[in-house]
Amino acid sequence: MKKILFVVLFTLASCFAVAAQEDSKYEAALDEAVAMSCNKASFLKAIEGTYGDLFKNNLTAEDCHAMSVELVDYMYPITVNMVKDLWRPIFSYDELKQITAWLSSPVGQKMLNAPTNSGELMKQLIMDPAYMQRIMEITRKYMR
Numbered sequence: 792m793k794k795i796l797f798v799v800l801f802t803l804a805s806c807f808a809v810a811a812q813e814d815s816k817y818e819a820a821l822d823e824a825v826a827m828s829c830n831k832a833s834f835l836k837a838i839e840g841t842y843g844d845l846f847k848n849n850l851t852a853e854d855c856h857a858m859s860v861e862l863v864d865y866m867y868p869i870t871v872n873m874v875k876d877l878w879r880p881i882f883s884y885d886e887l888k889q890i891t892a893w894l895s896s897p898v899g900q901k902m903l904n905a906p907t908n909s910g911e912l913m914k915q916l917i918m919d920p921a922y923m924q925r926i927m928e929i930t931r932k933y934m935r
């Protein structure tokens with residue numbers, strides 16, 4: 792009886808160890824895929840572009856950079872964790888490996904490095920009177 796109990800407990804412990812190993816393997820793949828897709832340097836560039844344009848009359852370039860670095864130091868880990876929480880139930884281990892492989896490919900790198908200055912795009916939209924007028928119309932429609 793003791794031998795059977797030992798075998799059962801050993802088997803259960805082995806199953807838990809394999810599951811824990813699989814979990815850590817999955818988390819490592821998730822970390823890698825998210826780190827590649829949410830590049831901290833690109834994040835900083837986007838924040839700097841946004842705030843540099845918004846505050847160019849009130850901040851020196853050095854102050855804008857320092858403020859952007861501080862904002863990214865605060866925002867980036869939160870953003871990465873949010874993306875991980877969003878991706879965890881969606882992507883399998885194999886899919887995360889495929890995402891990482893694609894982002895590592897020449898076309899994936901080209902996409903990651905493509906100029907997508909969201910700050911500049913938002914500034915252009917905000918400065919467009921027709922765009923802002925339509926935003927206000929939609930907002931007013933729902934604000935009662």
